Amino acid sequence: MTPLAFRRKVRDGIFTGPTAGQCDGFVQANLTIVPEAHANAFQQFCELNAKACPLLAVSNPGEWTLPALGEDIDIRQDVPAYWIYRNGQKTEVTHQLLDFWRDDLVVFALGCSFSFEYLLLCEGLPVRHVELSGSAPVYATTLPNQPAGPFAGNLAVSMRPFKPADAIRAIELTSRYPRVHGAPVHFGDPAAIGIRDLGKPEFPGIVDVRADEVPLFWACGLTPQVALLDAKLDFAIGHAPGHMLVTDLRLDQLAPS
Numbered sequence: 001m002t003p004l005a006f007r008r009k010v011r012d013g014i015f016t017g018p019t020a021g022q023c024d025g026f027v028q029a030n031l032t033i034v035p036e037a038h039a040n041a042f043q044q045f046c047e048l049n050a051k052a053c054p055l056l057a058v059s060n061p062g063e064w065t066l067p068a069l070g071e072d073i074d075i076r077q078d079v080p081a082y083w084i085y086r087n088g089q090k091t092e093v094t095h096q097l098l099d100f101w102r103d104d105l106v107v108f109a110l111g112c113s114f115s116f117e118y119l120l121l122c123e124g125l126p127v128r129h130v131e132l133s134g135s136a137p138v139y140a141t142t143l144p145n146q147p148a149g150p151f152a153g154n155l156a157v158s159m160r161p162f163k164p165a166d167a168i169r170a171i172e173l174t175s176r177y178p179r180v181h182g183a184p185v186h187f188g189d190p191a192a193i194g195i196r197d198l199g200k201p202e203f204p205g206i207v208d209v210r211a212d213e214v215p216l217f218w219a220c221g222l223t224p225q226v227a228l229l230d231a232k233l234d235f236a237i238g239h240a241p242g243h244m245l246v247t248d249l250r251l252d253q254l255a256p257s
Contacts, residue, residue, distance in 0.1 A: 003246045004071050007078040010246075016080045016095055018135040018242035020127075024118040025251055027180065028244035029056055029069065029109040030221025031079060032228070033237035036061040039106040041149025045227065046108065048146035052155055052223035054179045056249070059107035064097075066109055070248035075107050081240035083225070088232030093240060100237065110221045111180035112244050113158055115251050119173055125166050129206040135242030136160060137205030138222050142194025143185075145223065150231035156202070157185060157193070157217040161209040167216055174218070179254045186217040193217065203241040 001009075003023050009015040019028055034042050039061070046053035057068045064075040076097035084092040084100060094100065113136070117127045129136045136158040143155040162170055167187060175183035186193050198215065199207055203222055209215050225238040239245070 003248050006246050007070070007073065010080050011074065011077040013095065019080065019244045019246055020114050020117065020135050020242065021130040021133075023246045026115070027056070027247045027249040027251055027254065028112040028114040029247055030112050030224070031075065031237070031239045031245055032108045032110065032224040033075070033105050034108070034233060035102070035235060036104040036106055038149065038233060042108060042151055042224070045145070045148035045151040045224070046110065048148055049223065050178075051181065051185065052145070052219040052221065054111040054181065055108065056111050056179065056247070057109040061106050062103040064101065064107065066107065069109060069245070073245070073247075075245070076101055079239050079245050080243040083238050083240050085228050085233065085236040085238065087234055088229050097237065102235075105237070108224075109245060110224070111254075112221050113181045113218045114244055115180040116174050116177050119251060120170055123169060123173060125162065125170055128161055128208050132206050132208065134206040137201035137207045138203035138220050138241060139190070139195045139217070140202045140226055145227065150233070151224070151227040153223070153227040153230040154194075155185070156220040156223040156226050158205075158220040159198070159201070159207070159215050159217050161213040161215050163213055167214050170216060176256060177251065177254055180251070181219045181221070184216045184218050187214055190215060190217075205242065
């Protein structure tokens, strides 16, 4: 299925689930949407924390299209689920933003690690949450972000387990794609980055680390949503964890020349 056809299924309410494993070979994007008054500070936050927040595109205020990322994108309807934030609290979950849209909203699209999973699978490396038709678990760490304006907080990371030899290959492969988070930020002992219980991610997903495997942790595009909670903006929007915008960009377009 092409990304355009997939987005139409999302827009029509036919597809509402996690997007891992959808449209193999195409780039998926995290979304953070903030009022124009905070857009410059948020863009600076992304630039200072590029590992977790690799910018793919930024809209003009009030615009819901992102032509740089694909044909006929409507940010208000083309993501399977969204979270609404008010004053530092998640207040609503919705499958469309038509009832929430404002003329001062600025859309930030950030690269997502779901994008490189097809590459891992092509190399014969198993991706557990794709195998089990779910989403990657995401954890809040104790690694601080570089602050900008009201945005700070700690790094969020997604986890995928691999056997040691496969982990080395996964690191090599993903390091070539910094615009979808690049190489992991950590592997091995979760406690070293402040994760107390691997079985209890802050943003749920499939946690299935077997006896012969080591967990690998990639910087995650949910990091801005952790920052939104700390910033306590009067209004902001993010994608629901695991529910991404599927773009028309091919992963190979992001590879270094």
